[in-house]
Amino acid sequence: MRVLILGIGGAVARRVALQLRDKGHTVSGIDTRPWEDAPADIEVHDVDLRKRPAEDVFRTRRPEVVVHMATVTSLRVQGEERHRINLGGTRVVFEHCRTYGVKHAVFVGRHTFYGAAPDSVLYHTEDEPPKELASFPELADLVAADLYASTALWRYPELTTSVLRVCYSLGPSAQGTLATFLRGRRVPMVAGYDPLFQFLHEDDVASAIALAVEKRVRGVYNVAGPQPLPLSVIIREAQRQPVPLPMMVLRQLIGRFGLPKLPPGALYHLQYPIVVDARAFKEATGFTYRFDEVRTIESFLADHPPPRPRREELFDRLEALGVLKQ
Amino acid sequence: MKQSESVKERLERLELPFNAYGVDPYGVSKWHLRVIFEMMSFFYRSYFRVRCHGIEHIPARGRAMVVGNHSGGVAVDGAMVVTSCLLEMEPPRLAQGMAEKFIAATPVASTWASRCGQFPGLPELAARLLEEDRLLMIFPEGARGTAKLYPQRYDLVDFGTGFMRLALKTRTPIIPFGFLGGGAAIPTVANLYGLGRALGMPYVPVTPYVLPLPLPVPLEIHYGEPMVFEGTGNEEDTVIQGYVEQVKERIAGIIERRRHERWKGVAS
Numbered sequence: 001m002r003v004l005i006l007g008i009g010g011a012v013a014r015r016v017a018l019q020l021r022d023k024g025h026t027v028s029g030i031d032t033r034p035w036e037d038a039p040a041d042i043e044v045h046d047v048d049l050r051k052r053p054a055e056d057v058f059r060t061r062r063p064e065v066v067v068h069m070a071t072v073t074s075l076r077v078q079g080e081e082r083h084r085i086n087l088g089g090t091r092v093v094f095e096h097c098r099t100y101g102v103k104h105a106v107f108v109g110r111h112t113f114y115g116a117a118p119d120s121v122l123y124h125t126e127d128e129p130p131k132e133l134a135s136f137p138e139l140a141d142l143v144a145a146d147l148y149a150s151t152a153l154w155r156y157p158e159l160t161t162s163v164l165r166v167c168y169s170l171g172p173s174a175q176g177t178l179a180t181f182l183r184g185r186r187v188p189m190v191a192g193y194d195p196l197f198q199f200l201h202e203d204d205v206a207s208a209i210a211l212a213v214e215k216r217v218r219g220v221y222n223v224a225g226p227q228p229l230p231l232s233v234i235i236r237e238a239q240r241q242p243v244p245l246p247m248m249v250l251r252q253l254i255g256r257f258g259l260p261k262l263p264p265g266a267l268y269h270l271q272y273p274i275v276v277d278a279r280a281f282k283e284a285t286g287f288t289y290r291f292d293e294v295r296t297i298e299s300f301l302a303d304h305p306p307p308r309p310r311r312e313e314l315f316d317r318l319e320a321l322g323v324l325k326q
Numbered sequence: 327m328k329q330s331e332s333v334k335e336r337l338e339r340l341e342l343p344f345n346a347y348g349v350d351p352y353g354v355s356k357w358h359l360r361v362i363f364e365m366m367s368f369f370y371r372s373y374f375r376v377r378c379h380g381i382e383h384i385p386a387r388g389r390a391m392v393v394g395n396h397s398g399g400v401a402v403d404g405a406m407v408v409t410s411c412l413l414e415m416e417p418p419r420l421a422q423g424m425a426e427k428f429i430a431a432t433p434v435a436s437t438w439a440s441r442c443g444q445f446p447g448l449p450e451l452a453a454r455l456l457e458e459d460r461l462l463m464i465f466p467e468g469a470r471g472t473a474k475l476y477p478q479r480y481d482l483v484d485f486g487t488g489f490m491r492l493a494l495k496t497r498t499p500i501i502p503f504g505f506l507g508g509g510a511a512i513p514t515v516a517n518l519y520g521l522g523r524a525l526g527m528p529y530v531p532v533t534p535y536v537l538p539l540p541l542p543v544p545l546e547i548h549y550g551e552p553m554v555f556e557g558t559g560n561e562e563d564t565v566i567q568g569y570v571e572q573v574k575e576r577i578a579g580i581i582e583r584r585r586h587e588r589w590k591g592v593a594s
Contacts (some may be wrong), residue, residue, distance in 0.1 A: 059365075102530045118431035120351060192433025194441075196353045227351040230441070237347070247433075272430075273353070294346050 002026045003213060004063035005092060006049055007070030009044075011173035015043050015206030016067060020213060028061055030054055031070070058096040065213050068093045069105045071145060073177055077307030088135050089149065089310065094152050097159055104160040104216050107149035108209060110142060111167045111198065111222060112177075116272035122196070123277040126165070126220045129162075136265025151222055162212045166223040167276060170296050172303040173204035178234075179300060185307045187235045188259055189270060191244040193255040196228035196273035201291035201299060211285045222276035225289030231270070237297045239306045330361065333363045336418045351470045351576050352455075353421070358441035366409040373542050376406050380549035381414040389456045391493055392421060392501045392549065395482055396471025396578050398508025399531030399538050401516070402545070404444075407505065408464055410547050421463040424452055439540065449488060456496040464489045466570070469528040473517050480511020480585050485491075485574050487566045495559030499552040502573055504580030506546035512538050524539050548580045 002021050007013050008029025021027045021042055028043035028103075029035075037046050043061075047053035049070050081275045087250035090107065097105045114124040130143045152161040168178035178199055181187065200208070200223070208223045227318055235242045245253065247267065254262050291299065318324040328576055337359055343567050348356035370376045392411075397403045411421040424447035430436045444452055452462060465471055466485035476480065507517040514531040522529035543594060553576065555569050 046394075107589060118436070119427050119448065121444055121448045122445065123454060125450075190433075192437065194437045227345060227349070229349060229351065230353055232357070233347050292345075307348065 001213075002061065003028075003065045003067065004057065004061060005067045007031055007068070009035050010042055010069060011171075011175040012169055012202050012205050012209075013067075013069045016069070016209045019206055019296040023210070023214070023282070025213075025219075026064075028057070028063070028170055030057055034144045050092050051086070051208065052241045054322050055096055057136040058100040058102075062100060062104055064281065065104045065106070066093065066097055066102050067108065067209060067213065068149070069108045069110070071142060071210075071301040073110060078115075078138060081139045082138070083222060090145040093181035094149065094156070094159075094177060097152075098156050101117070102159060102214070103151075104210050106162045106164065106209065109146040109165045110272055111165045111276045112139060112269070113146050113165050114274055114276065115139070115272050116195070116268045116270060118272055120272055120274070122273065122275045123125040123160075124222065124275065126222055126280060126309050132159070136263070136268055138263045148280045150236065153219065160216050160218045162217050163220040164209065164212060164223050164237065164281075166205055166227075167198040167200055167225075167278075169202045169205045170199045170300050171291075172299055173202055174304045175294075176202070179304075182235070182238050182240060182300070185241060186243045187240045188250060188253075189231060189235070189242050189244045190250060190267060194230045194232045194269060194277050195269070197231050197234055198224050198273075198275050199296060200225040200289060200294070202301065204289040204291055207290070208281070208285075208287050211287050212281075215225055217281075217284045219284075219286065219326055222278045223279035223281050223287075224256070224276050224278035225291070226293040227277050228273065229293055234297060237294075241306075254326070262286070298310045305308075333412075334360055334580075336412055337363065339417050340412075340420055347444060352442040352443065353440055355441040356483070357419070358438060359443075362438070362442050363409065363412055363512050364406055365485050365540040367407040367413060370406060371411045373408065374402075374507070374545040375408065375541075376545045376547060377550075378410045378414050378547045380551075382501075382592060383408060383549045383551055384411065384415060384419070384461065385499070385552075386417060386419075388457065389459045389461075389466055389496060389498045390501060390552070391456070391462045391489065391498050392503055393466060393489060393521045393573055393577070394503035394505050394547075396465050396508070397505040398480065398540065399472055399514040399533075400540070402476075402511055402540050403505045404463060405467065405509045405545060406545055407503065408442075408444075411461065421461045422455060424448075424589070425467060426528065426568060432524065436549070448556065452492055453496055456492070456498050461556060462498075468575075473518075473529055473531075474509065474514070476509055476513040476515060480581055482574060482578055485570050487563070487570050489553070490561065490566050490570050490573070491559040492562075493559075494555055494557040494561070494566075499554050500573060501552050502550040502576040502580065504548045504550075504577050504584060505545070506548075506581060506584055507543050511540040511543040511545065511569075514538070515539075531576060546584060548582055548584055550576055 009031035169176045421442040427446045430446045470483045516532045517529040519529045534582045
């Protein structure tokens with residue numbers, strides 16, 4: 001099959017591309033981010049998805065399957081720009097799919113769709129609506145993109161649409177929300193809270209998306225793998241240092257002293273769990289994960305050991321300069 | 327329970343799918359359970375000297391629901407029922423309560439409650455736990471039950487019907503239990519609803535000595551024979567209410583039988 005991957009420059013998207021290529025599909029992709037060492041048999045188009053040259057790719061390459069991974073989750077991109085990329089981009093993708101006779105569209109969304117709240121159920125099923133959008137409006141564009149993609153199921157019945165709500169990914173690339181959060185030596189927590197986090201090795205995420213392409217599943221599916229873990233356990237096993245701070249203090253400190261800049265709503269995700277039920281996807285595709293939670297954290301840790309304390313680095317430099325003796 | 331067997335040993339025999347980190351798929355943590363049950367076993371054996379009867383009525387494995395009355399202004403009843411299932415059952419089981427939703431929003435309490443398997447009372451979650459053959463602990467009186475004052479300590483207030491629809495839908499046996507002594511352990515003389523709202527909880531109980539701290543009063547738990555109801559959970563309200571009344575009558579009967587005898591044989 002001819003497969004077009006949108007957002008092919010991302011760590012997981014690259015893995016999807018390689019897996020599908022290895023299975024004999026003709027893979028091409030669109031991204032403004034570079035993929036320097038892309039294999040010669042994977043064509044990468046450096047164009048903006050919302051611009052005319054992207055439509056030219058659809059028209060000239062005539063993909064049978066489109067995997068839409070060109071959404072932004074990073075909360076560093078905010079406001080109108082996020083809205084344009086996530087919702088505007090998704091709309092354009094489905095219009096092109098319809099115009100150029102694409103048979104199968106896969107929208108890769110996030111499990112954060114369901115929202116974090118004290119009365120949220122553990123193991124959300126696909127028929128549940130999003131919650132807590134008012135407290136975390138920055139996520140609204142991703143939720144809207146997910147719901148827009150879901151409407152293709154009835155608006156374009158001739159197009160097989162898969163909407164995947166994928167849990168956090170973790171692995172050697174250290175890309176993604178959870179991995180970025182764990183990169184530093186100290187990891188902030190909201191004191192008194194220790195939510196469950198659900199994650200999947202990035203190779204397994206790629207396998208799940210490739211499986212959705214091959215099985216051509218139609219509908220909305222949660223995608224997850226091993227059991228969730230409390231955030232404190234993930235931090236401990238990743239050999240980071242948890243820094244529990246009262247909510248009021250954390251609100252004041254985010255974006256300062258090396259802590260990530262996050263909108264206040266994001267702190268809800270450090271208080272309450274978002275855990276999804278992925279049984280429907282497993283039944284539809286037969287998906288099984290290769291990396292359990294222990295191996296997934298180990299693979300992240302192997303490539304991203306905790307940064308050394310600044311004091312040690314300073315001593316090393318002083319030793320190198322001969323100021324201190326070994 | 328063999329007196330020589332420690333809480334740690336009994337926790338090792340819990341038939342829950344703990345992973346390499348000692349955490350189950352719902353976040354129940356062996357480490358947290360040990361800390362809590364070490365403390366609870368002291369209260370169970372030495373402080374309240376709990377007398378537990380009929381524990382054999384709770385199935386050793388498979389889904390089940392223990393359903394009983396609230397007794398006492400704070401959750402001493404729930405804590406002792408959960409402890410009885412761990413310390414008295416063979417093999418030990420973890421009874422998972424459906425807690426008030428405010429607990430999930432309360433710092434520290436939310437973490438400890440969920441790590442010990444006590445989740446917010448959400449029907450979807452309860453159904454899922456039962457489908458995975460877990461043991462649920464239900465107090466159908468809800469917060470109205472814990473708000474009972476000392477003179478009403480042996481009374482039952484209205485039961486909710488959600489537990490019965492859940493039991494029918496998931497084909498779960500109900501093990502009724504009567505809990506006695508909680509009202510004397512925490513003799514509530516008034517409930518401060520305004521202060522409770524300010525603190526994010528339903529109410530704050532007040533005792534003659536002001537604080538709702540439990541007195542070392544002997545407590546009793548009597549488990550009755552399992553009750554099995556046939557249906558789909560979609561029956562008319564009148565049908566469901568009839569089933570609920572049967573459970574309520576069974577619990578009221580246990581309380582009525584035991585309330586006059588409960589001081590007999592209690593060691594001074």
